[in-house]
Amino acid sequence: MKARGSLVSSEEMQPTATAAQVRCWPGGDVMVARGPVADTKEQITGLCIIECGDMDEAIDVATRIPAAWYGTIEVRPVQQT
Numbered sequence: 001m002k003a004r005g006s007l008v009s010s011e012e013m014q015p016t017a018t019a020a021q022v023r024c025w026p027g028g029d030v031m032v033a034r035g036p037v038a039d040t041k042e043q044i045t046g047l048c049i050i051e052c053g054d055m056d057e058a059i060d061v062a063t064r065i066p067a068a069w070y071g072t073i074e075v076r077p078v079q080q081t
Contacts, residue, residue, distance in 0.1 A: 014076055014077045014078065014079050016035075016036035017035065017036070018076055018077055019034075019035060019036040019075060019076040020032055020035070020059055020075045020076075021033045021034075021036075021072050021073070021075075022059055022062040022072070022073040022074075022075060023068060023072050024063055024068040024069050025069075026069075030063050032059055036076075048065070049078070055075065058077075059075055062075050
C-alpha cells in the first residue's frame with residue numbers, strides 16, 4: 001500500500017482495555033464508558049487519528065464526531081514505540 005501511494009497513515013493501537021466508548025444523544029446528553037465496544041455486531045467503519053494531550057481531551061473531541069450521534073465511537077490511544 002505504501003509503494004502504490006494509498007497508505008496515508010497507520011498506527012498500532014493499544015489493547016482494547018485502554019479504550020473508551022462515547023455516545024451522544026439529542027439534547028446534549030453524552031455517555032462515556034471506559035472499555036472497548038464489546039458487541040460483536042458492531043463494525044469499525046472508519047478510523048481517525050487525532051493528536052490530543054490526554055484521554056479526556058480525546059473523548060471531548062469524539063463528542064464532536066457526527067457518527068457519535070447515531071453510533072458508538074471507540075477512543076483508544078495509539079501504541080507508543
